[in-house]
Amino acid sequence: MSSSAPPPRRRRRRRSLAAATVLTCAAGLLTACGGDSGKPVLTWYLNPDGVEVLDGIAERCSTDRYDIETELLPTGATDQRVQLARRLAAEDDTADLMNLDPVFVAEFANAGWLEEMPADTLTDDTLEGIAETVRWDDKVYAAPLWANTQVLWYRKSLAEQAGLDMSGPVTWEQVIDAASSVPDAKVGVQADRYEAYVVWINALIQGAGGDIISDVEAGKDASVDIDSDAGRAAATVIQQLAGSSAAQGDLSVSREGTSLPAMYSGPGEFMTNWTFVYQNYKGLVGGDITEEDFADLGWARYPATVEGEESKPPVGGIDIGVGAFSKHPDLALEAAQCITETESQVRLAVDAGLMPATQSAYESPELAEAYPADLLALFQESVDQGGPRPKSAYYATISSAIQSVWHSPESVDPDTTPKESAKFLSEVLEGKALL
Amino acid sequence: MTSTVATPATKGGRQAPETSDRAKAESRLAAKLVAPALVVMLVVTAFPILRALWLSFYNYSLTAPEDKEFVGLSNYLTALTDGLFWRDIGMTVIYMVVTVGVELVIGFIFAMVMHRVIFARGVIRTSILIPYGIITVVSGFAWQFAFTYQNGFVNGWLPFIDDQFNWFGDTVPAVIAIMVSEIWKTTPFMSLLLLAGLAQVSDDMIEAAKVDGATWWQRLWKVIIPNMRAAIMVAVLFRALDAYRIFDNIFVMTNGAVNTESISFLTYRQTIEQFQLGMGSALAVLLFLSVLLVAFIIVKLFRVDLAQARGEG
Numbered sequence: 001m002s003s004s005a006p007p008p009r010r011r012r013r014r015r016s017l018a019a020a021t022v023l024t025c026a027a028g029l030l031t032a033c034g035g036d037s038g039k040p041v042l043t044w045y046l047n048p049d050g051v052e053v054l055d056g057i058a059e060r061c062s063t064d065r066y067d068i069e070t071e072l073l074p075t076g077a078t079d080q081r082v083q084l085a086r087r088l089a090a091e092d093d094t095a096d097l098m099n100l101d102p103v104f105v106a107e108f109a110n111a112g113w114l115e116e117m118p119a120d121t122l123t124d125d126t127l128e129g130i131a132e133t134v135r136w137d138d139k140v141y142a143a144p145l146w147a148n149t150q151v152l153w154y155r156k157s158l159a160e161q162a163g164l165d166m167s168g169p170v171t172w173e174q175v176i177d178a179a180s181s182v183p184d185a186k187v188g189v190q191a192d193r194y195e196a197y198v199v200w201i202n203a204l205i206q207g208a209g210g211d212i213i214s215d216v217e218a219g220k221d222a223s224v225d226i227d228s229d230a231g232r233a234a235a236t237v238i239q240q241l242a243g244s245s246a247a248q249g250d251l252s253v254s255r256e257g258t259s260l261p262a263m264y265s266g267p268g269e270f271m272t273n274w275t276f277v278y279q280n281y282k283g284l285v286g287g288d289i290t291e292e293d294f295a296d297l298g299w300a301r302y303p304a305t306v307e308g309e310e311s312k313p314p315v316g317g318i319d320i321g322v323g324a325f326s327k328h329p330d331l332a333l334e335a336a337q338c339i340t341e342t343e344s345q346v347r348l349a350v351d352a353g354l355m356p357a358t359q360s361a362y363e364s365p366e367l368a369e370a371y372p373a374d375l376l377a378l379f380q381e382s383v384d385q386g387g388p389r390p391k392s393a394y395y396a397t398i399s400s401a402i403q404s405v406w407h408s409p410e411s412v413d414p415d416t417t418p419k420e421s422a423k424f425l426s427e428v429l430e431g432k433a434l435l
Numbered sequence: 436m437t438s439t440v441a442t443p444a445t446k447g448g449r450q451a452p453e454t455s456d457r458a459k460a461e462s463r464l465a466a467k468l469v470a471p472a473l474v475v476m477l478v479v480t481a482f483p484i485l486r487a488l489w490l491s492f493y494n495y496s497l498t499a500p501e502d503k504e505f506v507g508l509s510n511y512l513t514a515l516t517d518g519l520f521w522r523d524i525g526m527t528v529i530y531m532v533v534t535v536g537v538e539l540v541i542g543f544i545f546a547m548v549m550h551r552v553i554f555a556r557g558v559i560r561t562s563i564l565i566p567y568g569i570i571t572v573v574s575g576f577a578w579q580f581a582f583t584y585q586n587g588f589v590n591g592w593l594p595f596i597d598d599q600f601n602w603f604g605d606t607v608p609a610v611i612a613i614m615v616s617e618i619w620k621t622t623p624f625m626s627l628l629l630l631a632g633l634a635q636v637s638d639d640m641i642e643a644a645k646v647d648g649a650t651w652w653q654r655l656w657k658v659i660i661p662n663m664r665a666a667i668m669v670a671v672l673f674r675a676l677d678a679y680r681i682f683d684n685i686f687v688m689t690n691g692a693v694n695t696e697s698i699s700f701l702t703y704r705q706t707i708e709q710f711q712l713g714m715g716s717a718l719a720v721l722l723f724l725s726v727l728l729v730a731f732i733i734v735k736l737f738r739v740d741l742a743q744a745r746g747e748g
Binding site for chain 2: 108112193394397431435
């Protein structure tokens with residue numbers, strides 16, 4: 001009896017200790033929530049690109065009136081969209097600031113989830129391609145933070161060998177023919193069944209003067225224009241590449257990363273890809289490639305779909321949105337302004353390779369040190385004259401519908417694919433077909 | 436609480452013929468005791484079910500709330516006339532039939548082992564049950580790594596498979612990989628239910644059959660299995676309904692690519708990814724109805740009434 005008596009008491013003591021700990025923690029949490037003397041905390045949801053730089057910006061933009069805390073979103077764009085949308089649909093008042101992929105803006109703004117931005121968010125300084133992504137219904141719903149674009153990367157020696165003059169604009173047909181004329185030379189693109197394949201298709205169609213859909217503000221009743229000469233011109237390019245010796249072996253699952261290694265194996269490649277490519281290959285110098293190899297890397301404007309018509313390079317990047325249900329919308333708008341100012345954009349470009357959305361940031365001396373002048377000019381021109389993907393409240397549906405018909409690239413046929421995808425897209429938008 | 440129960444009991448004891456009063460009081464008490472749980476049940480299950488039914492009559496996108504419009508049965512018509520819906524239903528039935536069939540056989544063998552084992556009983560029973568303690572998503576990831584040709588071991592272990600074989604590149608191999616994960620994870624559950632059935636079979640009957648000269652095989656088919664029909668039916672019913680709603684393994688291993696998606700996955704995609712709450716709800720209602728149908732078929736097929744299965748017979 002005496003030996004069994006102590007344990008319960010000991011247990012009780014331990015239990016009260018635990019309870020005390022819980023209480024202390026809860027009290028600690030409460031004070032943390034309340035902040036020092038009620039200083040508001042703004043939560044900024046980040047996509048995982050350049051997080052360290054963004055953390056630094058959050059710290060710099062915190063003032064004595066509010067603090068900015070960062071939260072990380074999932075890696076995939078689809079998952080980011082789902083998480084943000086679910087928070088906003090539930091009127092989450094902690095969603096103060098959000099990093100938005102440009103294609104989310106129309107969808108979110110249309111749902112009434114984004115606070116309208118002040119008129120001076122966009123100025124003449126903002127590059128037009130990215131400025132276009134934040135406009136919806138004649139208002140501005142987000143502030144461009146950084147702007148991405150695609151250019152044509154290639155090996156100078158390959159272009160020379162194939163006899164392709166890169167001094168002026170080139171067309172997709174010329175690029176594919178040039179690569180086919182050199183054994184083992186490739187044309188790198190993104191054609192897996194995912195968003196970047198739609199980026200390619202959209203750029204091809206816009207390059208031929210068309211659009212996937214128009215009258216986007218009509219929502220579900222938008223006019224589906226993919227079954228057009230422009231749609232057929234785009235399908236012709238994809239068909240030509242898929243049927244040529246220049247197609248990558250893994251064309252139907254090729255992504256941004258998978259098309260990189262072909263640049264420095266054999267004769268090299270022509271590749272359409274985002275701005276990160278420069279820093280990527282620069283980082284390989286001394287390891288996988290030599291200084292000479294790197295000097296052989298060339299860049300040119302995104303290829304034209306049809307001869308004589310200017311190409312419409314793809315535009316990506318990140319826009320900052322302010323949640324409509326934020327407890328402190330005024331402070332969040334102020335923070336968004338600080339986050340997107342020139343200094344932040346320069347830091348992102350120099351430290352993380354994420355290119356600016358304004359002309360003044362492009363003109364900063366720090367950037368001129370980190371990148372060759374002609375490349376900076378090309379990026380800037382490319383964003384300025386680029387074409388956005390359809391701005392629609394139904395963008396995710398449109399993108400999936402296009403992917404489902406246009407994939408795989410080997411099956412694309414100008415006579416049938418645009419027509420079929422127009423029919424399917426209309427049916428899906430009307431709710432008459434399952435996606 | 437106990438005093439309320441005790442009062443009618445003593446009263447009933449004194450006045451023997453008036454047992455109906457006691458029964459009435461008891462059932463009244465039972466109703467009172469059950470009521471809170473019933474209310475909670477209604478709030479957390481009936482409300483969402485009715486709301487899903489209501490939403491299924493609308494064309495409603497979460498991102499375009501103003502375009503919400505009543506469309507009647509149009510969502511159901513669209514789904515039922517769409518090839519994709521039937522393809523996914525077919526795929527789901529294949530998942531269900533194959534996994535439950537394999538699990539029944541392996542599960543029965545495991546149940547026999549657990550029932551008969553004389554040494555290290557605890558260790559053997561525990562090790563058979565371990566996979567069931569693992570979360571399905573984790574099982575999905577583990578098997579996905581096992582099957583990938585870059586770093587998995589499956590290709591290396593199977594002599595007739597090329598080392599570079601991509602299990603997730605085509606429908607049939609991808610479905611096999613998903614099924615392996617599903618079977619590995621849920622067979623222990625099946626064997627646990629069957630073990631309960633095995634324990635119910637009286638040793639006297641088996642002894643009697645032995646005395647009558649029945650072989651081991653005859654005892655299995657003529658004595659053991661007929662006497663645990665109720666347990667088998669419960670096991671099959673539970674697992675079939677579970678398997679019909681397969682989602683986690685597909686989500687983790689292929690994300691629905693190469694035509695591996697099930698009807699649950701289609702519902703998820705419409706609702707969560709596409710934000711089509713109307714169509715998603717219609718699909719969820721159809722999923723619910725088809726689950727009922729599967730349950731009905733299994734109950735009819737085994738001709739076992741559920742009261743008996745609960746051990747009341």
